[in-house]
Amino acid sequence: MTWRFFVATIMAGCYAAPAGYTAAQDAVGPSVRYLPLDAPAGMSQAVIVRGVPLVHTRQLLPLDREGKVIGEGSADLQIEQVLNNLEAVLADSGSGMDKLVRINVYALSTATVSGFREHLRHRLEASIRPAITSVLTPLVHRKALVAVDAVAVAADHGTAVALKRCPSVAAVQECADAAVLPRGGVAYLSGQPAEGGLTASAVTRSMSNLMKTLGHLNLLPQHVVQVKVFLRPVTSAEEVLREVRKFFPNQIAPPVVFVEWLAAAPVEIEMIAQLPLSGKPAEPVAYFTPPEFRPSNTFSKAALLQTEQQIYISGLYARVPSRGEPQAVYLFEQLQEILAKAGSDMRHLVKATYYVSDDDAARWIDRTRPRFYDPTRPPAASKVMVHAVGRPGRTLTMDMIAVGCAK
Numbered sequence: 001m002t003w004r005f006f007v008a009t010i011m012a013g014c015y016a017a018p019a020g021y022t023a024a025q026d027a028v029g030p031s032v033r034y035l036p037l038d039a040p041a042g043m044s045q046a047v048i049v050r051g052v053p054l055v056h057t058r059q060l061l062p063l064d065r066e067g068k069v070i071g072e073g074s075a076d077l078q079i080e081q082v083l084n085n086l087e088a089v090l091a092d093s094g095s096g097m098d099k100l101v102r103i104n105v106y107a108l109s110t111a112t113v114s115g116f117r118e119h120l121r122h123r124l125e126a127s128i129r130p131a132i133t134s135v136l137t138p139l140v141h142r143k144a145l146v147a148v149d150a151v152a153v154a155a156d157h158g159t160a161v162a163l164k165r166c167p168s169v170a171a172v173q174e175c176a177d178a179a180v181l182p183r184g185g186v187a188y189l190s191g192q193p194a195e196g197g198l199t200a201s202a203v204t205r206s207m208s209n210l211m212k213t214l215g216h217l218n219l220l221p222q223h224v225v226q227v228k229v230f231l232r233p234v235t236s237a238e239e240v241l242r243e244v245r246k247f248f249p250n251q252i253a254p255p256v257v258f259v260e261w262l263a264a265a266p267v268e269i270e271m272i273a274q275l276p277l278s279g280k281p282a283e284p285v286a287y288f289t290p291p292e293f294r295p296s297n298t299f300s301k302a303a304l305l306q307t308e309q310q311i312y313i314s315g316l317y318a319r320v321p322s323r324g325e326p327q328a329v330y331l332f333e334q335l336q337e338i339l340a341k342a343g344s345d346m347r348h349l350v351k352a353t354y355y356v357s358d359d360d361a362a363r364w365i366d367r368t369r370p371r372f373y374d375p376t377r378p379p380a381a382s383k384v385m386v387h388a389v390g391r392p393g394r395t396l397t398m399d400m401i402a403v404g405c406a407k
Helices: 003-009 075-092 110-123 199-216 234-245 324-341 359-372
Strands: 031-035 046-050 054-057 100-107 131-136 146-153 162-164 178-181 185-194 224-231 256-260 267-275 285-288 302-305 309-316 349-356 380-385 396-402
Touching: 046 100, 046 324, 054 075, 075 110, 075 146, 075 178, 100 110, 110 131, 110 146, 131 396, 178 224, 185 199, 185 224, 185 349, 199 224, 199 234, 199 267, 224 234, 224 380, 234 256, 267 380, 302 349, 309 324, 324 359, 324 396, 349 359, 359 380, 359 396
Parallel strands: 100 131, 131 309, 185 380, 224 256, 349 380
Antiparallel strands: 031 046, 046 309, 054 146, 054 178, 100 146, 162 178, 185 267, 185 302, 224 267, 285 302, 309 396, 349 396
C-alpha cells in the first residue's frame, strides 16, 4: 500500500494566492514572498515559497575551519561566526543570505536569541525577512552559545537531491553541510521515538521505522534531505550520528540537526525527504500512516506535500506571558489568522513541531489540537520537551509548515 492510494482516497483540494497578491503576480513564476504581518523587524510571520529548489543546512556552530570555537564566552562573536558559516554554506549551494526562507536558532539564553535576530537584521536588506523559530537547548559543542540551521532558495542542481560539502567550514565526518531539495514534492515524516535501552539501539529502532515508512512511499535513503534528532543528553550526539550514518550506505549522510529534549526516551528522529511527482496530483497534500501503525486524529506519520508551494510559519508565542489553556488556545487562534492571510487553513498543514518546556504546556497541546484540526487531515508532527522556548514567560512555541488552499 503506497501514498498513491491515499492521494486517490482523500478529499480534493487546491490552493490560492494570499490576500494582497494578484493573479498577475502568481504568473510571474518562481518566487519567495515575505508576509511580515506583526512580526518584529527583520523577520516575517509567514514566508511563501513557490517553484524553487530549497537548500536545507545542517546545524551550524560557531567554529572555524579547524573546528575551534570562535569567540569563547562572547555571544556576539559567536553569532557573527555562525552567520559567516551560514553564508559560506549557502553560497556553496548556489544560494545566499538574500535568499533565506527560514532560520531555526538554538541558544543557551533568550538574550542570545534576541542578539541573533539583531545581528541577522543588520546583515540583511530590509526586504529580506525570513521566518524564525528559536528554542533554548544545550549544544553539541560545550563551549558553543548559539547554533542555527536554515532553509533558503538554491540554484538548480537537477532532479535528484544534491548533498553538499562546504570546504570553508569545519567538516562533520561523512555528513553533508547542506542538501538541495529539487523543486516539486516533499515528504515530512513525523518524529519516531524509541523507548528505553541504549542510545545506539534506540537510534537503530527509530531510523529503521523511518526507513520502513520511506519504503511505503517508494522512497530511498538518497531522497532524504535532512534528519532532525531530539536526544537526551546532547553529549551523545557523536554516538547518535555514528548510528545514523549507517543508514546511508555508499553516500555521505544528509544534513543533521540536534536538539536536547527532556523525555524518557533517549531519542526521537524526524525526516524531510524529496517526493518525486509524476503528473499533477489532484490534492496539494496527502496524509499517510503506515499499516503497522494505528492512525491518530492529531498527527500523521507522514504528510506528503504534492505542490511546488510551501508556507513557512515563524515560531508562535502567546502575546503576553501565560500558561495553560489560554496560551495554547491563543497560539492556535493566531495560527488560524496567519494561515488565512497566507491563503491557507488548518486543513492544509503539513508539518508541526511543538516545543514545550513543562508538562502543563504539553498537556494543553494535546487537549487543544482536536479543537482545531480535521481528524482526517492532521499534519506530520513532533512534540518536544525542551529547556525553554526562546521567549521569557512562555512555555510553548509552534513551528509550522502549510500549503495553500482555495475557498
